Amino acid sequence: MSIKLALLKSGEQVIADIKELVSNDKVCGYLFKTPQIVFAQQLSFSLSESEEINENSVELKMSPWILLSADEEVPVPPDYIVTIVEPVTEVVKMYEEKVGGKDN
Numbered sequence: 001m002s003i004k005l006a007l008l009k010s011g012e013q014v015i016a017d018i019k020e021l022v023s024n025d026k027v028c029g030y031l032f033k034t035p036q037i038v039f040a041q042q043l044s045f046s047l048s049e050s051e052e053i054n055e056n057s058v059e060l061k062m063s064p065w066i067l068l069s070a071d072e073e074v075p076v077p078p079d080y081i082v083t084i085v086e087p088v089t090e091v092v093k094m095y096e097e098k099v100g101g102k103d104n
Helices: 089-098
Strands: 003-008 013-023 026-042 058-064 073-076 081-085
Touching: 003 026, 003 089, 013 089, 026 089, 058 089
Parallel strands: none
Antiparallel strands: 003 013, 003 081, 013 026, 026 058, 026 073
8 A cells, every 4th residue: 555645736635545547658647536625724822821933833633535436446647747756654543543544
């Protein structure tokens, strides 16, 4: 499984098991298996003495990328992708828990 985080032209950040679709030694697309959209929001902090202040706290949520689709694999054209990167360890763990450790 190659779990990667893709930034799409739409601005969406999608985590999935991403595989290249190759034809004649050229990448003609990507296959996103069990894609989840990642919502990240930086938390604001309060000036309370009883709470530890962490200005770098981020709240993460995931949901199926195409919410009403029954498809587990979604082909994506390469021109719709801005970049594909390695996600941080915590996001990979969250993704694996969310999709139930599927590894087909």
